[in-house]
Amino acid sequence: MHSQLKVTIFLVLSVISVLCFLVVATLLKGQPIAHFDSSVIAAIQEMERPWLTSLMKAFTFIGSTPVVVVITIVCLFLFFKFLHHRLELVLFLVLIAGTAILNFILKMIFQRDRPSLHRLIQETGYSFPSGHSMEAFALYAALAFLLWRHVPTKRGRTAVILISILMILSIGISRIYLGVHYPSDVVGAYFASGFWFTFSVWIFQWYMENRAKRIPAFKGFN
Numbered sequence: 001m002h003s004q005l006k007v008t009i010f011l012v013l014s015v016i017s018v019l020c021f022l023v024v025a026t027l028l029k030g031q032p033i034a035h036f037d038s039s040v041i042a043a044i045q046e047m048e049r050p051w052l053t054s055l056m057k058a059f060t061f062i063g064s065t066p067v068v069v070v071i072t073i074v075c076l077f078l079f080f081k082f083l084h085h086r087l088e089l090v091l092f093l094v095l096i097a098g099t100a101i102l103n104f105i106l107k108m109i110f111q112r113d114r115p116s117l118h119r120l121i122q123e124t125g126y127s128f129p130s131g132h133s134m135e136a137f138a139l140y141a142a143l144a145f146l147l148w149r150h151v152p153t154k155r156g157r158t159a160v161i162l163i164s165i166l167m168i169l170s171i172g173i174s175r176i177y178l179g180v181h182y183p184s185d186v187v188g189a190y191f192a193s194g195f196w197f198t199f200s201v202w203i204f205q206w207y208m209e210n211r212a213k214r215i216p217a218f219k220g221f222n
Contacts, residue, residue: 021191063171099138119179133189
């Protein structure tokens with residue numbers, strides 16, 4: 001795929017993501033979202049089993065801020081040691097830190113209370129959008145993007161993408177299962193984080209594209 005086309009695709013995806021988030025946010029207090037939330041919560045919580053509760057608690061722990069910070073630090077070290085691509089380290093940090101800041105701002109704007117129905121764990125703070133889901137999307141989408149560029153085989157790249165999708169969905173579903181988020185919190189989180197991811201990658205790809213054009217021109221000038 002032509003590099004300029006890839007840059008354009010990420011820009012288009014960022015616009016689509018922010019528009020979808022705005023649709024969800026606009027409909028938060030409407031009947032369709034309330035029906036969607038109650039239907040999904042009922043379907044997921046009907047599956048409650050002791051072993052599944054333990055598994056969901058494990059996924060929600062993996063998506064917690066302390067664990068995300070530890071994974072981020074480890075990944076930064078590994079990327080620096082083995083890949084030596086400092087610009088990719090900057091992108092990774094921007095994606096993770098920017099997502100956390102964006103989530104805080106959005107929670108302060110919407111100030112949605114958490115579900116008060118069947119809770120299996122206790123959480124504080126506002127509900128929309130889900131912080132665990134946003135950070136999961138940012139972390140595993142970033143890892144998939146950065147690793148995909150360096151995995152030589154198609155099978156390996158496919159495995160990286162599938163594992164990332166599994167982690168993103170599992171952490172989001174765990175928040176609904178445990179009763180601390182509405183499904184719309186999770187969906188909104190994916191769109192919000194999807195916007196920040198695609199927008200940041202668009203800037204990164206655009207910069208790399210223009211940087212590649214400048215370097216040969218600079219060499220020719222000398």
